[in-house]
Amino acid sequence: MAAGTTAGVWVLVLSLWGVAVSDQNITARIGKPLVLNCKGAPKKPPQQLEWKLGGPWDSVARVLPNGSLLLPAVGIQDEGTFRCRATSRNGKETKSNYRVQVYQIPGKPDIVDPASELMAGVPNKVGTCVSEGGYPAGTLSWHLDGKTLIPDGKGVSVKEETRRHPETGLFTLHSELMVTPAWGGAPQPTFSCSFSPSFPRRRALHTAPIRPSVWEPVPLEEVQLVVEPAGGAVPPGGTVTLTCETSVQPPPQIHWTKDVSDLEQGLGETGEEGPAAGSVEGPGLGTLALALGILGGLGTAALLVGVIMWHRRQRRGQERKAPENQEEDEEERAELNQPEDPEAAESSAGAP
Numbered sequence: 404m405a406a407g408t409t410a411g412v413w414v415l416v417l418s419l420w421g422v423a424v425s426d427q428n429i430t431a432r433i434g435k436p437l438v439l440n441c442k443g444a445p446k447k448p449p450q451q452l453e454w455k456l457g458g459p460w461d462s463v464a465r466v467l468p469n470g471s472l473l474l475p476a477v478g479i480q481d482e483g484t485f486r487c488r489a490t491s492r493n494g495k496e497t498k499s500n501y502r503v504q505v506y507q508i509p510g511k512p513d514i515v516d517p518a519s520e521l522m523a524g525v526p527n528k529v530g531t532c533v534s535e536g537g538y539p540a541g542t543l544s545w546h547l548d549g550k551t552l553i554p555d556g557k558g559v560s561v562k563e564e565t566r567r568h569p570e571t572g573l574f575t576l577h578s579e580l581m582v583t584p585a586w587g588g589a590p591q592p593t594f595s596c597s598f599s600p601s602f603p604r605r606r607a608l609h610t611a612p613i614r615p616s617v618w619e620p621v622p623l624e625e626v627q628l629v630v631e632p633a634g635g636a637v638p639p640g641g642t643v644t645l646t647c648e649t650s651v652q653p654p655p656q657i658h659w660t661k662d663v664s665d666l667e668q669g670l671g672e673t674g675e676e677g678p679a680a681g682s683v684e685g686p687g688l689g690t691l692a693l694a695l696g697i698l699g700g701l702g703t704a705a706l707l708v709g710v711i712m713w714h715r716r717q718r719r720g721q722e723r724k725a726p727e728n729q730e731e732d733e734e735e736r737a738e739l740n741q742p743e744d745p746e747a748a749e750s751s752a753g754a755p
Contacts (some may be wrong), residue, residue: 426500430602433507433538437474444470444489477505479538479572504602507573509537512598512610521584523619529580532596532610537572539601540565543578546595558583564583584617591616610688618658639703698752703732 431437444452452470463481464474470489474481485501517530532543543551545561554561564577578596595612599605629646637643647657 416748427502429501429503431477431481431503431505433478433505434476437477437503438467438501439472439474439485439487439501441470441472441487441489441497443491444487445492446470453488455486455488465522468730477503479505481505500716505538506600507536507538508600508603508604508605509534509541509573509598509608511608512543512596514594514596514610514613517613518615521582521615521617523584523586523588523617526581526583529582529594529615530613532576532578532580534576534598536610537598537600538573538576540574540576541568541598541600544597545578545580546597548589548593552580552582558585586619588617610669620658661750690706 429437429439441452441454444450446469448468450470454464454466454472456464456472463476466548467473467552470487472485472487480503482503485503487499488496489499490496499715512532512534514530515533518528521527521529529545532545534541534543540651541708543563552559552561560581562579562581565576567573568575576598580596584592591614593612593614596610598608600607603740627648629648631644631646645659647659
């Protein structure tokens with residue numbers, strides 16, 4: 404950034420003193436003013452000179468009284484070769500050529516979604532390095548412990564993507580790093596990413612380093628999963644204890660997974676020496692036991708609700724039948740206590 408500005412300032416100073424260098428390469432920062440001197444032109448009018456611009460330059464560039472060309476704010480559209488032809492008062496013709504390149508330094512790159520843990524022996528995504536707002540595009544590089552990583556398609560691979568803004572013309576770079584940590588390697592390597600501008604003598608921009616940990620899984624033949632009770636069949640609300648046993652020394656770090664998803668770290672895990680290297684137990688200490696406990700509780704609650712509703716229906720049915728039975732009993736009693744018909748009563752009364 405400073406070098407580009409210095410170049411512009413020197414061109415301005417030289418133009419004020421009436422001195423210029425032909426066939427010159429100029430780098431200028433986007434948005435900054437740029438002055439190009441026409442060598443051989445008289446300092447004051449009348450002057451015989453011609454600037455060959457072409458394209459969009461005509462709309463922003465203008466010739467100063469001393470014959471120099473001013474671009475108020477350099478843009479990507481100003482890249483190219485500027486040519487000036489001047490004729491001195493004694494008739495001598497001089498040509499000046501300027502090859503102009505513009506640049507824009509992007510913001511500091513950043514590693515998006517950095518990995519906190521890597522597994523040895525398998526490909527792992529370390530993260531994605533992103534650089535935004537640069538011109539020209541430049542390049543992104545990954546570093547391991549301070550040394551540049553070179554993709555080999557085996558242990559190290561990089562997926563790159565370059566996008567250009569449709570309005571500003573500035574570039575956004577993405578670089579995704581995949582590595583396969585070696586067995587017995589560094590337990591916590593340091594990764595970083597850097598952006599290198601396309602122009603020489605420009606310093607690279609570096610991201611903050613990340614230090615994921617590397618763990619080495621124990622071979623499956625040396626690991627045994629013990630389930631208590633045997634078979635894992637328990638009634639609703641019961642508890643299942645899973646114990647990961649291995650005789651590997653020193654005791655390895657235990658990682659519990661379910662359906663290829665990591666369980667919450669630290670829930671019911673133990674790292675004691677001996678055959679029991681790690682376990683998940685208790686209804687609240689493991690995802691499996693917790694899920695079984697919740698399902699068992701829901702089933703028990705549903706069963707209790709069903710029993711209560713059945714008892715209530717039975718009571719209501721008995722209460723409805725009780726008044727009907729009472730009315731029937733009263734009718735039967737009335738029929739039994741009712742006197743005989745009048746004729747029978749009179750005949751019995753007239754008897755001696």
